[in-house]
Amino acid sequence: MTTTYKAASATSAGAGAFRESVREFSTFVQSERQTVPAFRVVFGTFLSLTGIGIGFGLLYVLLRLAR
Amino acid sequence: MTFLGHPTIKKWIAHSGEWASFLVFTGFGLLRGDLVKNDSTHMFDNGYHPRYLLGWVVAGLTLGLCRMLAGRYAKAEARGILSTPDYVKNYRKMLSTAIEDLATSSGCDKKALEEFEDSLLLAIADTVLYYRKATTFFAPQVTCSLMTPNPLPAEYENSLWLEEDGFTNLACVLTIEKASRQELDIPAGFALPVYDPESTMRDKNLFGAPRAFVTHEYEVVNFTLLPIGHRHRSSWPVFKRTVRYFWTQWRTLWSFAAFPLMDKGKSVGVVNVHYRWIRILGKNPELLIDFLLPFLSILGYIHSQKEKRGEDRP
Numbered sequence: 001m002t003t004t005y006k007a008a009s010a011t012s013a014g015a016g017a018f019r020e021s022v023r024e025f026s027t028f029v030q031s032e033r034q035t036v037p038a039f040r041v042v043f044g045t046f047l048s049l050t051g052i053g054i055g056f057g058l059l060y061v062l063l064r065l066a067r
Numbered sequence: 068m069t070f071l072g073h074p075t076i077k078k079w080i081a082h083s084g085e086w087a088s089f090l091v092f093t094g095f096g097l098l099r100g101d102l103v104k105n106d107s108t109h110m111f112d113n114g115y116h117p118r119y120l121l122g123w124v125v126a127g128l129t130l131g132l133c134r135m136l137a138g139r140y141a142k143a144e145a146r147g148i149l150s151t152p153d154y155v156k157n158y159r160k161m162l163s164t165a166i167e168d169l170a171t172s173s174g175c176d177k178k179a180l181e182e183f184e185d186s187l188l189l190a191i192a193d194t195v196l197y198y199r200k201a202t203t204f205f206a207p208q209v210t211c212s213l214m215t216p217n218p219l220p221a222e223y224e225n226s227l228w229l230e231e232d233g234f235t236n237l238a239c240v241l242t243i244e245k246a247s248r249q250e251l252d253i254p255a256g257f258a259l260p261v262y263d264p265e266s267t268m269r270d271k272n273l274f275g276a277p278r279a280f281v282t283h284e285y286e287v288v289n290f291t292l293l294p295i296g297h298r299h300r301s302s303w304p305v306f307k308r309t310v311r312y313f314w315t316q317w318r319t320l321w322s323f324a325a326f327p328l329m330d331k332g333k334s335v336g337v338v339n340v341h342y343r344w345i346r347i348l349g350k351n352p353e354l355l356i357d358f359l360l361p362f363l364s365i366l367g368y369i370h371s372q373k374e375k376r377g378e379d380r381p
Contacts, residue, residue, distance in 0.1 A: 016167075017167060021161045022161060025157045025158070025193055032200055032201070038204075043079070044075070047080060047083040048082055048083055051085065051086035052086045055089065055090030055091055056090055059090055059094040062091065062095055062099075062122065063094075063099060
């Protein structure tokens with residue numbers, strides 16, 4: 001069983017100028033780009049996989065040389 | 068700033084170097100550690116070149132360097148997010164208006180103080196949401212709740228969170244007074260025990276809000292489903308029940324931070340910020356906490372002023 005709590009909503013929140021600036025900030029945060037761009041995530045993943053590839057490649061070469 | 072000069076890209080390049088050197092260092096050490104050991108035995112012999120040992124050490128040093136650089140670029144990335152002109156402009160406006168309203172708060176009635184509290188909770192939740200939106204691939208809703216100390220309810224003896232024989236040593240319980248949104252999916256009658264700081268059980272306070280309330284220090288739990296390093300002196304059964312509770316809440320709560328609200332050196336409550344992803348305050352929480360502290364300080368003062376005016380609890 002869950003309960004509901006007294007919520008601080010944008011309509012009831014704040015005193016005076018602060019209430020207005022918090023509302024503006026909320027709008028700014030909502031309008032900001034949703035999340036980290038997908039491209040950056042794909043590129044980051046690509047770089048990580050490249051690192052793993054280079055790591056395994058180097059390890060393979062070193063083990064061959066060490067035979 | 069060029070594409071490759073961006074801290075995020077630099078961070079990822081450092082991470083890729085970290086992966087590569089980690090694989091070479093651990094892989095070669097585990098598979099051909101005998102050669103490294105042989106080199107270390109004969110390294111001072113005349114005309115002997117300990118190439119395997121040197122290569123292995125270089126891989127280890129590269130791993131350490133890449134780790135350090137990745138951390139440094141992650142910090143630079145966070146600093147960049149928290150210093151964008153639009154954010155700074157909005158934050159500065161919020162802070163200056165909060166200070167203006169604080170200056171006139173002594174003449175405010177309880178309702179106005181209550182609304183001021185609400186706005187501060189929203190400001191804290193939105194500041195964290197702004198930061199996390201810029202650093203994660205998807206950003207779940209951030210919730211900020213205010214927990215306040217209350218007298219013990221009679222039925223609390225059977226509480227899930229209570230240590231054995233802990234009831235007699237309780238100072239108060241922390242209950243949620245309000246939150247930045249309504250649907251928290253938290254059980255009815257949710258209350259966390261706070262043991263008397265003078266009793267023998269003072270070190271057994273549970274991690275999160277109770278410990279923040281007693282120690283006056285913030286606490287960040289980066290992954291609630293595996294809260295490694297947060298048990299401290301809680302007994303094993305209580306810790307196990309707590310982790311089990313977090314597993315039942317996996318749809319809404321993966322990480323949280325608890326900040327004590329202080330007024331004149333005393334704890335008057337705790338602010339919890341949580342959301343459904345790991346690391347609520349990111350990898351470098353100090354940077355974000357610097358931005359939250361002014362609001363937390365104001366909230367502590369406003370809350371105690373409200374209490375002094377004999378606020379009726381809901």
